[in-house]
Amino acid sequence: MKLNIKGIITNLTPGKAKGEAARHARRAYRQKPFSFSQTVFIAALIFLFLPLLVLIVYSFNESKGMGWTGFSMVWYEQLFLHSRDLWRAFWNSILIAITSAGTATVFGTLGAVGVNWYRFRLRNYVQAISFLPMILPEVIIGVSLSLFFAGIKLKLGLLTIFIAHTTFNLPFVFLMVMARLDEFDFSIIEAAHDLGANEQQTFLKVTVPICMPGIVSGFLTAVTISLEDFVITYFVAGPGSTTLPLYIYSAIRFGVSPVINALSVVMILGTVALTYLLRNFLKYIAAK
Amino acid sequence: MSANSSIRRHYGLFYSAPMTVWFTAFFLAPLLIIVLYSFLRKGLYGGVTMGQFTLDAYRNLSNPSFVIITIRTLVTALIATFITILIALPCGYFMARSKNQTFLLLLIIIPFWTNFLIRVFAWMNILGNNGFLNDLLIRIGLIDNYIQFLYNQGSVILVLVYMYLPYAILPLFSTIDKFDFSLLEAARDLGATKPQSMFRVLLPNIRSGLYTAVLFTFIPIFGAYAVPLLVGGKDSYMLGNVIADQLTKARNWPLASAISMVLTVITTAGVLIMMNLQKKDANRTVDLKAKGAGN
Numbered sequence: 063m064k065l066n067i068k069g070i071i072t073n074l075t076p077g078k079a080k081g082e083a084a085r086h087a088r089r090a091y092r093q094k095p096f097s098f099s100q101t102v103f104i105a106a107l108i109f110l111f112l113p114l115l116v117l118i119v120y121s122f123n124e125s126k127g128m129g130w131t132g133f134s135m136v137w138y139e140q141l142f143l144h145s146r147d148l149w150r151a152f153w154n155s156i157l158i159a160i161t162s163a164g165t166a167t168v169f170g171t172l173g174a175v176g177v178n179w180y181r182f183r184l185r186n187y188v189q190a191i192s193f194l195p196m197i198l199p200e201v202i203i204g205v206s207l208s209l210f211f212a213g214i215k216l217k218l219g220l221l222t223i224f225i226a227h228t229t230f231n232l233p234f235v236f237l238m239v240m241a242r243l244d245e246f247d248f249s250i251i252e253a254a255h256d257l258g259a260n261e262q263q264t265f266l267k268v269t270v271p272i273c274m275p276g277i278v279s280g281f282l283t284a285v286t287i288s289l290e291d292f293v294i295t296y297f298v299a300g301p302g303s304t305t306l307p308l309y310i311y312s313a314i315r316f317g318v319s320p321v322i323n324a325l326s327v328v329m330i331l332g333t334v335a336l337t338y339l340l341r342n343f344l345k346y347i348a349a350k
Numbered sequence: 351m352s353a354n355s356s357i358r359r360h361y362g363l364f365y366s367a368p369m370t371v372w373f374t375a376f377f378l379a380p381l382l383i384i385v386l387y388s389f390l391r392k393g394l395y396g397g398v399t400m401g402q403f404t405l406d407a408y409r410n411l412s413n414p415s416f417v418i419i420t421i422r423t424l425v426t427a428l429i430a431t432f433i434t435i436l437i438a439l440p441c442g443y444f445m446a447r448s449k450n451q452t453f454l455l456l457l458i459i460i461p462f463w464t465n466f467l468i469r470v471f472a473w474m475n476i477l478g479n480n481g482f483l484n485d486l487l488i489r490i491g492l493i494d495n496y497i498q499f500l501y502n503q504g505s506v507i508l509v510l511v512y513m514y515l516p517y518a519i520l521p522l523f524s525t526i527d528k529f530d531f532s533l534l535e536a537a538r539d540l541g542a543t544k545p546q547s548m549f550r551v552l553l554p555n556i557r558s559g560l561y562t563a564v565l566f567t568f569i570p571i572f573g574a575y576a577v578p579l580l581v582g583g584k585d586s587y588m589l590g591n592v593i594a595d596q597l598t599k600a601r602n603w604p605l606a607s608a609i610s611m612v613l614t615v616i617t618t619a620g621v622l623i624m625m626n627l628q629k630k631d632a633n634r635t636v637d638l639k640a641k642g643a644g645n
Contacts, residue, residue, distance in 0.1 A: 099444035103454075106441050106515065110461040113472030113512070116482050120475060130485075173369030180362025188366050191373045197621050199573020201590040202610050205597055206380035209607070212397075213383055229376045232369060261361055292467055293575050297594075310467045314474070314580060323475075326468040333463040 114330060121323035137324040145321055151309035154220065155289055158305060162227035163235075163284035169228075170235030171277050175269055177236075178243040179251070196233045203230060204297030211298065218300030226298045227288045234287065235280035242276030275347050282340055388607035396601030407608035416592070420612065423588040426503065427572040430510040434518045434567045435560070437511070442522030442559075443552075446529070455523070458516050466513070470580050473509050474500065477581070501583035509577050514570060518563040525559025526552075557631050565624040569617055589613050 124134035141148070177188055195203060207226050208218075216222060250272070254264040270277070292307035299308055313322050391402040410416070445454045461469070476482045477499035484496040499505055529552065537547035553560075575590035582588075589609060596606035 097444075099440040099447070102437060102440035103444040106437055106519075107457060109512065110458065110515070113469060113476060114461055114464060116475050117468070117472045120482075169369045169372055172365045176362045176365030176367075176369075180365065182362035182366075184363065184366070184370065188370050188373075191378060192369065195373075195377055197569065197617065199569070199575075199590065199613055199617055201573055201575045201593055202384070202614055203377075203380075205593055205606060205610055206384045207376070208597065209383050209387060209603060210376075210380035225376055228372070232372065236369065290466055297597075307465060307467050310465065310471070311576075314467065314471050322468070322471060326464065326472070329468065330464050334460065337463060 117323050117326045117330075120320065121327045123320065123323075126320055137320045138328075140321045141324045141328065147304070148306075148309055148321070148325070151304040151306045154304060155306040158220065158223050158227055159285045159288040162224050162231055162288050163281050165224075165228045166231035166235045166284050167277060167281045170232050170280060171239050171270075171273060173232075174236050174239035174243060174276075175265070175273075178240055179248060192233050192236050195230055200230075200291075200293040201297075204294040207294070208297040218298060219303045222298045222300070223295055223303060223305065226294050227291065230291070230294060231284035231288060234283050235277075238280035238283065239273050239276040242273050246272055275344065278347060279344060384607045384610050386607075387603050388611050390604050392602050392604050396603065398603050407602075407604035410605055411608055411612065416609070419587060419589060419592055422586075423572060424616075426507060426510070426586075426588060427568055427574075430507045430514070430571050431564060431568045433507070434511050434514055435522075435563055438515060438518035438522050438563060441519050442526050445519070445523045446526035447531070451527070455520075458519055462516055467576065467580075469513065470509060470577060473505075473512065474581060477505055477508075500581055501586070503582070503586045506574075506578050506582040506586045506588075509581050510571050510574060513577065514567045517566040517570070521559050521562040521566060522556070525556045525562075529555055558628050561624050561628050561631070565621065569620060572617060572620070573613060 119130075121137055122133050122135070123130055124132040124136065173188065173192065176182075177185060177192075204226070207222070207229070211218060211222050250268060251264055254268045259267065290307065292311060295305055295308060296311070299305065304312075310322060310325070313319050387398050388407050389403050389405070390398040390400065391404050391406060393399050441458075445451060445458075448454055474481070478484070479496045479498060479500075481499075483499060484493075487493045488496070533551055533555070534547050537551045538544070542550070573590055574588055575594065578586055578588045578591055579594075582591075589612070593606050593609045593613070596602045596609065
């Protein structure tokens with residue numbers, strides 16, 4: 063199951079509505095210093111951050127091995143100047159992420175509008191099938207798509223990766239736009255119709271702007287999930303269509319290169335910066 | 351409402367069509383292919399022989415080696431889920447009680463903005479024979495020679511717990527956050543000890559979050575592929591790895607499909623059981639409320 067943890071957090075706004083009673087109780091019932099739960103929490107944080115700290119430290123290690131020999135930027139130099147295959151894989155990843163997230167966003171938004179506002183015969187089928195890809199293990203989706211592509215004789219490559227990524231991205235966009243639509247009143251749409259707007263005008267001028275926060279966060283979630291995916295991509299990628307996770311995998315599998323350490327640090331910094339920007343962007347949209 | 355419902359009926363299928371067609375072609379059809387292939391005979395040079403239906407693949411599943419791997423996968427997933435929940439519960443509790451919730455949430459999530467494989471790789475750096483942990487232990491003189499931490503059941507469970515910890519913390523946090531903490535005070539005032547108030551007041555009230563957390567951790571761990579592949583040894587392979595091996599190395603498509611069916615059935619059963627428990631829980635809450643209103 064692919065879960066939408068990143069999406070949940072991107073959507074978090076600090077001042078959540080909370081029951082008055084609960085807030086009251088929290089204030090009255092202060093934590094003792096170093097309670098059991100706090101100890102576990104701090105231990106869990108150390109557990110969570112330790113691997114990242116080790117990566118950061120080793121990325122500056124002079125030697126190729128694990129033992130510390132001295133400070134050096136040589137792996138960053140390698141990463142930025144002498145890793146052409148890595149950057150090709152990186153751009154493949156970006157290309158797939160944007161195209162598959164874009165397609166998923168268009169189809170998912172339309173699908174959510176269709177399922178949320180309209181009653182029709184296939185509605186239950188559409189709803190069930192849009193939920194299933196999230197609960198099936200990734201291996202199953204990868205293997206079934208791989209056999210499917212072999213069956214229809216589609217050559218494995220960027221196109222098959224694009225198809226696979228769109229398939230697992232769609233449910234996330236669908237659910238996020240659905241959640242947004244649930245908060246809204248159908249009477250706005252009725253009003254638009256009553257005032258003489260046709261279906262197309264209503265959709266473009268009322269529905270889409272209303273859903274915009276859901277659409278944007280759905281798209282961003284899809285991009286992050288696509289950039290991250292290894293398992294499904296592994297089964298549907300052909301020779302010459304390496305994505306960044308596939309590149310990292312082969313680097314780990316066949317002789318670890320410390321360039322991966324440097325890459326990790328760059329990626330950690332990149333994602334933290336990006337998420338910070340996105341949070342502000344989403345807040346700005348929500349406020350508008 | 352009548353004019354409105356005619357609009358509603360008119361365009362629903364039109365809007366949903368692209369998504370429906372996509373899922374049918376690229377999700378349902380591939381799944382049906384797995385079902386079909388699992389009943390076919392293996393082709394001479396890999397692939398399948400069309401039109402020859404057989405239960406061979408399923409018969410192969412009773413082979414002791416598959417039974418062992420299925421049991422191992424289940425046990426691994428159960429242990430890893432149990433440990434994850436055990437760590438996640440106090441964490442969720444602490445975060446819900448804290449005044450800096452957003453900040454703590456961010457702390458939990460930052461490590462998971464890092465690419466999945468890179469996090470596995472980081473653990474390989476730590477646990478490896480020349481890795482951080484062995485280096486540290488040798489330097490402080492606790493051991494003379496390195497210990498093999500990697501490529502066994504323990505390293506698989508450790509890394510799985512690491513990967514799926516936030517999947518358990520987040521639903522637990524959001525459920526505990528909605529809990530009325532004054533109930534704990536009331537329990538304490540009425541003479542309950544702290545553990546008693548936790549186990550008999552807090553835990554029953556956050557059951558639905560607990561079910562979600564178990565579901566969110568157990569299912570992906572049960573279908574794990576990359577973690578056992580990278581930090582596990584041959585004798586800590588899980589079902590996902592066997593499927594991939596049968597598909598790519600042994601080229602036995604019917605068998606790969608049959609094992610996929612097993613994985614799918616167990617996963618779906620897990621989801622249904624958990625959803626059922628949650629529904630029962632919701633019904634009970636409604637019942638209690640109705641009774642309360644009746645009084």
